[in-house]
Amino acid sequence: MTRRRGAPPGRRGPRGRVLVAVALAGFVLVAAAVVWRRGEGIARARALRTLEARRAQLVAERAALESAVRQAASRGRIGGAVEHQLGMRVPSDTQVILLPRFRPAAGGPSSSTRSGALPSVPTS
Helix, strand or coil: CCCCCCCCCCCCCCCHHHHHHHHHHHHHHHHHHHHHHHHHHHHHHHHHHHHHHHHHHHHHHHHHHHHHHHHHCCHHHHHHHHHHHHCCCCCCHHHCCCCCCCCCCCCCCCHHHHCCCCCCCCCC
8 A cells, every 4th residue: 555645644633834824823913913002002192192281281271260360359459449349448457346256165055046146245
């Protein structure tokens, strides 16, 4: 009997060319996945830089608005408008009466304050 050239009889399995082709296909798939992942990373980094720039712009705008509110709410600016438009003025020191702050007893509010009566304030 003559033997064929090639695989020995009874040997089953992929041949060398098939193994090389599978390995090459696997390498190409892994390389494609790496390239895709890097592209996604670059796109997300670009989006992140855009968002950080927008955030910095909004923080600066917020600081400017807070400064404008502080300036508009300053006593000098409001005082001038109140004096001219409403005819009000700042009282002198002799016209100002400082009232002490009422603090209820440790047991809670007294019965006189629960009934609606005002608490007594000592005069000095």
